[in-house]
Amino acid sequence: MQLLTIEDLAAYLGDSKRTIYKYIASGDCPPYIKISAKNIKFDRADVDAWLESKKVYPVSGGKIMSHLSEITNAKDMIDNAVRTGKLPWTPRAKAVLKHAEKQARKDGFDLVGTEHLIFGIFLVKECLGAKILKNLGLMESEYVRHYEPLRPVSPGETRFSEDIDKVIQFAYEQSTRWNHTYIGAEHLLVGTLMARAGQGFQILTNLGMTLDKVRDETTRPKTSEVLCGPERPLQ
Numbered sequence: 374m375q376l377l378t379i380e381d382l383a384a385y386l387g388d389s390k391r392t393i394y395k396y397i398a399s400g401d402c403p404p405y406i407k408i409s410a411k412n413i414k415f416d417r418a419d420v421d422a423w424l425e426s427k428k429v430y431p432v433s434g435g436k437i438m439s440h441l442s443e444i445t446n447a448k449d450m451i452d453n454a455v456r457t458g459k460l461p462w463t464p465r466a467k468a469v470l471k472h473a474e475k476q477a478r479k480d481g482f483d484l485v486g487t488e489h490l491i492f493g494i495f496l497v498k499e500c501l502g503a504k505i506l507k508n509l510g511l512m513e514s515e516y517v518r519h520y521e522p523l524r525p526v527s528p529g530e531t532r533f534s535e536d537i538d539k540v541i542q543f544a545y546e547q548s549t550r551w552n553h554t555y556i557g558a559e560h561l562l563v564g565t566l567m568a569r570a571g572q573g574f575q576i577l578t579n580l581g582m583t584l585d586k587v588r589d590e591t592t593r594p595k596t597s598e599v600l601c602g603p604e605r606p607l608q
Contacts, residue, residue, distance in 0.1 A: 473537075
């Protein structure tokens with residue numbers, strides 16, 4: 374965590390201290406840590422996320438904001454990914470994200486990260502991603518044992534991390550490489566390993582999971598047969 378003072382934030386944004394105080398008074402400001410009335414700190418990551426939410430992307434007939442700033446829960450994220458992506462999502466892939474968000478909220482996390490995404494894959498037991506992990510010898514109980522120490526002391530407002538957005542981008546990329554016409558849980562699993570970000574990636578790595586292993590298992594004849602089943606979205 375990189376903390377910024379009022380002076381640091383003013384310099385970072387190119388504003389005056391007075392302007393920063395106006396932001397705070399209006400409520401339109403990054404989340405901050407109030408140590409005392411005169412001692413306010415900002416996390417650099419929160420500042421960058423706030424700035425991201427201010428981006429305006431000109432389009433014909435109006436403007437749209439960065440989709441990351443609009444994501445506050447699993448439903449919004451799924452709807453946005455489906456709406457803006459070129460490939461449809463399977464029902465099980467959608468369920469993975471919903472379970473990830475619910476798990477993070479249940480455990481008191483303020484960010485839904487890749488550790489929750491992998492949890493979601495395990496919870497959707499019939500998805501191909503869960504089958505791949507099982508075939509590679511990774512049990513849910515073993516994953517949970519590494520996940521438990523990550524639980525925060527106190528809960529916060531749950532939102533999705535930028536790591537999840539990276540995973541989704543890589544999931545689309547991998548699906549395209551495999552000439553698949555949809556996004557499934559298996560693509561989210563591969564995307565996590567391709568993104569190389571977040572605690573989920575770290576846990577998988579510590580437990581011996583590699584990108585090559587998951588890719589090979591996904592494309593094995595007996596495993597890939599599942600791709601022709603109900604995992605695929607209806608066209």
